[in-house]
Amino acid sequence: xxxxxxxxxxxxxxxxxxxxxxxxxxxxxxxxxxxxxxxxxxxxxxxxxxxxxxxxxxxxxxxxxxxxxxxxxxxxxxxxxxxxxxxxxxxxxxxxxxxxxxxxxxxxxxxxxxxxxxxxxxxxxxxxxxxxxxxxxxxxxxxxxxxxxxxxxxxxxxxxxxxxxxxxxxxxxxxxxxxxxxxxxxxxxxxxxxxxxxxxxxxxxxxxxxxxxxxxxxxxxxxxxxxxxxxxxxxxxxxxxxxxxxxxxxxxxxxxxxxxxxxxxxxxxxxxxxxxxxxxxxxxxxxxxxxxxxxxxxxxxxxxxxxxxxxxxxxxxxxxxxxxxxxxxxxxxxxxxxxxxxxxxxxxxxxxxxxxxxxxxxxxxxxxxxxxxxxxxxxxxxxxxxxxxxxxxxxxxxxxxxxxxxxxxxxxxxxxxxxxxxxxxxxxxxxxxxxxxxxxxxxxxxxxxxxxxxxxxxxxxxxxxxxxx
Amino acid sequence: xxxxxxxxxxxxxxxxxxxxxxxxxxxxxxxxxxxxxxxxxxxxxxxxxxxxxxxxxxxxxxxxxxxxxxxxxxxxxxxxxxxxxxxxxxxxxxxxxxxxxxxxxxxxxxxxxxxxxxxxxxxxxxxxxxxxxxxxxxxxxxxxxxxxxxxxxxxxxxxxxxxxxxxxxxxxxxxxxxxxxxxxxxxxxxxxxxxxxxxxxxxxxxxxxxxxxxxxxxxxxxxxxxxxxxxxxxxxxxxxxxxxxxxxxxxxxxxxxxxxxxxxxxxxxxxxxxxxxxxxxxxxxxxxxxxxxxxxxxxxxxxxxxxxxxxxxxxxxxxxxxxxxxxxxxxxxxxxxxxxxxxxxxxxxxxxxxxxxxxxxxxxxxxxxxxxxxxxxxxxxxxxxxxxxxxxxxxxxxxxxxxxxxxxxxxxxxxxxxxxxxxxxxxxxxxxxxxxxxxxxxxxxxxxxxxxxxxxxxxxxxxxxxxxx
Numbered sequence: 001x002x003x004x005x006x007x008x009x010x011x012x013x014x015x016x017x018x019x020x021x022x023x024x025x026x027x028x029x030x031x032x033x034x035x036x037x038x039x040x041x042x043x044x045x046x047x048x049x050x051x052x053x054x055x056x057x058x059x060x061x062x063x064x065x066x067x068x069x070x071x072x073x074x075x076x077x078x079x080x081x082x083x084x085x086x087x088x089x090x091x092x093x094x095x096x097x098x099x100x101x102x103x104x105x106x107x108x109x110x111x112x113x114x115x116x117x118x119x120x121x122x123x124x125x126x127x128x129x130x131x132x133x134x135x136x137x138x139x140x141x142x143x144x145x146x147x148x149x150x151x152x153x154x155x156x157x158x159x160x161x162x163x164x165x166x167x168x169x170x171x172x173x174x175x176x177x178x179x180x181x182x183x184x185x186x187x188x189x190x191x192x193x194x195x196x197x198x199x200x201x202x203x204x205x206x207x208x209x210x211x212x213x214x215x216x217x218x219x220x221x222x223x224x225x226x227x228x229x230x231x232x233x234x235x236x237x238x239x240x241x242x243x244x245x246x247x248x249x250x251x252x253x254x255x256x257x258x259x260x261x262x263x264x265x266x267x268x269x270x271x272x273x274x275x276x277x278x279x280x281x282x283x284x285x286x287x288x289x290x291x292x293x294x295x296x297x298x299x300x301x302x303x304x305x306x307x308x309x310x311x312x313x314x315x316x317x318x319x320x321x322x323x324x325x326x327x328x329x330x331x332x333x334x335x336x337x338x339x340x341x342x343x344x345x346x347x348x349x350x351x352x353x354x355x356x357x358x359x360x361x362x363x364x365x366x367x368x369x370x371x372x373x374x375x376x377x378x379x380x381x382x383x384x385x386x387x388x389x390x391x392x393x394x395x396x397x398x399x400x401x402x403x404x405x406x407x408x409x410x411x412x413x414x415x416x417x418x419x420x421x422x423x424x425x426x427x428x429x430x431x432x433x434x435x436x437x438x439x440x441x442x443x444x445x446x447x448x449x450x451x452x453x454x455x456x457x458x459x460x461x462x463x464x465x466x467x468x469x
Numbered sequence: 470x471x472x473x474x475x476x477x478x479x480x481x482x483x484x485x486x487x488x489x490x491x492x493x494x495x496x497x498x499x500x501x502x503x504x505x506x507x508x509x510x511x512x513x514x515x516x517x518x519x520x521x522x523x524x525x526x527x528x529x530x531x532x533x534x535x536x537x538x539x540x541x542x543x544x545x546x547x548x549x550x551x552x553x554x555x556x557x558x559x560x561x562x563x564x565x566x567x568x569x570x571x572x573x574x575x576x577x578x579x580x581x582x583x584x585x586x587x588x589x590x591x592x593x594x595x596x597x598x599x600x601x602x603x604x605x606x607x608x609x610x611x612x613x614x615x616x617x618x619x620x621x622x623x624x625x626x627x628x629x630x631x632x633x634x635x636x637x638x639x640x641x642x643x644x645x646x647x648x649x650x651x652x653x654x655x656x657x658x659x660x661x662x663x664x665x666x667x668x669x670x671x672x673x674x675x676x677x678x679x680x681x682x683x684x685x686x687x688x689x690x691x692x693x694x695x696x697x698x699x700x701x702x703x704x705x706x707x708x709x710x711x712x713x714x715x716x717x718x719x720x721x722x723x724x725x726x727x728x729x730x731x732x733x734x735x736x737x738x739x740x741x742x743x744x745x746x747x748x749x750x751x752x753x754x755x756x757x758x759x760x761x762x763x764x765x766x767x768x769x770x771x772x773x774x775x776x777x778x779x780x781x782x783x784x785x786x787x788x789x790x791x792x793x794x795x796x797x798x799x800x801x802x803x804x805x806x807x808x809x810x811x812x813x814x815x816x817x818x819x820x821x822x823x824x825x826x827x828x829x830x831x832x833x834x835x836x837x838x839x840x841x842x843x844x845x846x847x848x849x850x851x852x853x854x855x856x857x858x859x860x861x862x863x864x865x866x867x868x869x870x871x872x873x874x875x876x877x878x879x880x881x882x883x884x885x886x887x888x889x890x891x892x893x894x895x896x897x898x899x900x901x902x903x904x905x906x907x908x909x910x911x912x913x914x915x916x917x918x919x920x921x922x923x924x925x926x927x928x929x930x931x932x933x934x935x936x937x938x
Binding site for chain 2: 032033069102103108109165166206207209211217218219220221222223224225226227228229230231232233234236237238240241243244246247249251287288289290291292293294300303304307308309310311312313314315316318319320321322323324325326327328329330335337339364365366367368369375376410411412413439440441442443444
């Protein structure tokens with residue numbers, strides 16, 4: 001039966017599938033940008049229709065509104081709860097994914113319009129191709145292909161539209177539907193992940209994340225640096241000072257106590273890192289990185305997934321355009337985030353970061369107004385790797401790609417994974433089809449055509465293997 | 470004769486003049502923004518036509534092209550060299566001003582569209598109303614009013630369109646035309662200045678300025694902070710570190726040797742600062758500044774004009790929009806400037822700043838690519854205050870406003886003033902009509918209607934007083 005649907009896939013869908021991805025990529029549904037909210041809502045409805053076409057039952061769950069910082073209320077995108085098949089003799093697998101995307105503008109340095117799917121050298125470029133529209137579409141395509149023979153399991157979908165800004169409203173919904181929607185679910189598969197190398201991988205852990213804003217205000221309006229330079233305490237120099245207290249040149253976080261909760265690495269974990277593929281030189285060349293902070297593959301893998309990190313993302317309110325402007329910005333907001341690992345608690349990290357910054361600022365004796373806020377905090381997640389769905393995924397990878405699966409602990413964050421585990425108690429697995437160089441949050445995000453097409457086969461094979469275990 | 474044109478002005482022009490200012494403000498000619506270049510060129514031609522309507526002879530000087538950082542060449546705006554009147558028995562006064570403006574977008578926090586002149590509570594709001602379109606227009610209006618009786622001096626104009634980005638090409642032009650256009654000029658009056666309080670003032674000195682860019686690159690494209698956080702030397706933390714070495718919380722510049730060239734303050738200078746009006750509490754309330762770095766009026770005046778200062782303006786290439794984005798920016802450019810005072814030399818300051826940053830960066834042992842460049846460097850300027858044109862301006866202020874003039878040393882920069890002095894050897898004076906709270910480079914830039922109308926009278930009275938000395 002595998003060979004039969006492989007044949008159908010190769011002949012029929014190799015050309016059809018990317019067309020649907022093109023339609024989805026064309027929807028500019030950045031969840032960060034309130035002006036794109038209607039497109040985000042449209043995207044959710046379009047995905048709901050796609051599931052209905054496969055014979056699914058779809059509920060569009062209204063999560064109410066979101067209050068913006070200007071006090072305006074805008075609608076949250078609906079969440080999709082859907083099922084295809086309700087055979088009580090079969091296992092039920094629930095796929096989770098998100099349809100919103102990160103910000104993208106051609107001026108950021110994209111080679112092509114990020115919202116026009118562009119094929120080049122075997123890659124499909126566009127915002128969301130890999131993270132996560134393309135991967136959800138691959139699951140839908142796999143279901144469609146299996147249906148031509150027989151869908152070996154019942155499939156459920158939980159698809160959201162606010163993942164890139166912290167899955168607003170979703171944790172509560174999972175709790176509310178734990179005894180209904182999730183009651184007959186045997187396994188939860190998260191599509192929102194990628195491989196660490198060109199070798200297909202299964203992800204068993206993610207880091208958590210706390211996002212912070214430091215707002216400093218020195219005046220009600222921007223000042224001329226000629227007229228006020230030298231006599232006012234400038235908001236920018238206070239902010240630069242505060243940001244410079246966060247992390248040293250070796251990436252070591254300077255917040256007192258922050259490493260205390262990090263749980264010791266086990267021998268079993270060490271072994272998994274040793275077995276994982278990670279092409280140091282390839283990644284350095286691809287991204288133009290001269291030197292990593294650590295030298296060996298194992299150290300790098302451990303540091304990027306099993307230790308916390310702090311990155312400074314940018315500053316809002318200062319002069320950020322090309323050219324020169326001699327302004328003293330009135331109000332600036334520094335943005336950074338801390339990735340968390342077991343057993344760091346977001347609430348503790350928030351307190352440690354806020355206390356440290358407040359203490360440093362007090363030493364500075366500046367009259368400026370400072371406000372430290374945290375946008376969201378999500379826990380790290382780490383799973384056992386011998387559950388049946390992990391075995392089925394390994395078999396499927398071997399069958400479709402002919403290689404042993406990489407077992408991956410990613411450095412990114414998927415707050416919903418740890419939440420699924422805590423609330424439902426089900427087995428959680430991350431099975432993605434994106435490559436290591438897909439630039440999920442960067443310019444020229446892509447998925448390779450091979451990953452996309454073979455990925456569809458992988459999801460189909462996984463469901464077959466799981467049913468026949 | 471003064472009363473006669475005063476009457477004409479009050480009756481006829483109080484309503485007419487702001488209309489012309491409205492037309493000029495509507496031209497979005499930010500010289501920083503290459504996409505606005507055609508509007509900038511249009512602005513120059515429109516001003517040329519206005520001078521021709523007053524019977525002037527106008528030369529539009531082509532300064533060639535400007536190479537952008539992307540290697541593209543775009544046209545520089547022409548410079549206007551014009552004269553109205555050529556009577557060898559009269560004195561000749563040359564007015565310098567600029568018609569380009571600073572960047573302005575309503576999203577920056579303007580109450581109204583910055584390019585639509587908006588009158589509210591006696592103020593005329595819009596980009597360029599004060600800096601410097603409004604002030605040039607006031608001189609043209611003064612000439613027009615005087616012509617109804619008799620123009621008492623020959624008037625020349627040197628008007629440029631690249632002042633806000635460092636007067637590209639102008640210094641060379643001044644040198645080239647020194648023995649022709651400038652040969653019969655007796656006095657040079659710069660309009661590009663404002664009063665320090667509500668009391669009308671004459672400016673006898675400005676600070677210089679060196680603008681610096683620190684570019685740090687850690688990769689060829691932005692990275693995901695989940696996948697790379699903790700293993701790459703991030704460009705942003707290197708940049709934040711470098712920016713934090715520049716100035717301390719008291720505004721003291723941390724560049725070794727930078728204060729060495731500052732010339733000692735004379736007793737005469739101290740006296741001028743003591744006599745100058747500066748409404749500390751009013752300015753604090755107006756701009757929402759809680760506390761200045763210095764306490765007394767004299768200290769503040771000295772620090773804002775007679776000592777160097779360093780301001781950090783912003784960062785290009787990092788995440789600068791509202792919302793959250795978990796990016797590790799690949800290439801970031803920090804921007805700051807140093808205001809210079811006698812006898813600091815731009816070339817020396819450039820070396821001191823570059824050496825200090827390079828030394829600090831070397832200590833950091835980062836593999837990232839760093840490039841420190843300086844966009845422009847302009848000298849400070851300080852003039853004697855007993856030249857005839859200073860006496861005429863003082864008399865004119867007394868006549869129009871009934872008060873003694875403030876003698877002002879501004880903290881801003883007017884590179885062309887020191888250049889005029891060096892090249893032509895003529896007497897230079899800054900006579901503006903803008904108020905202290907006009908927000909020249911900030912949001913809601915304005916000129917008050919009273920300053921604009923009485924300012925026209927001031928320029929007219931100044932020319933009359935100068936002719937009758």
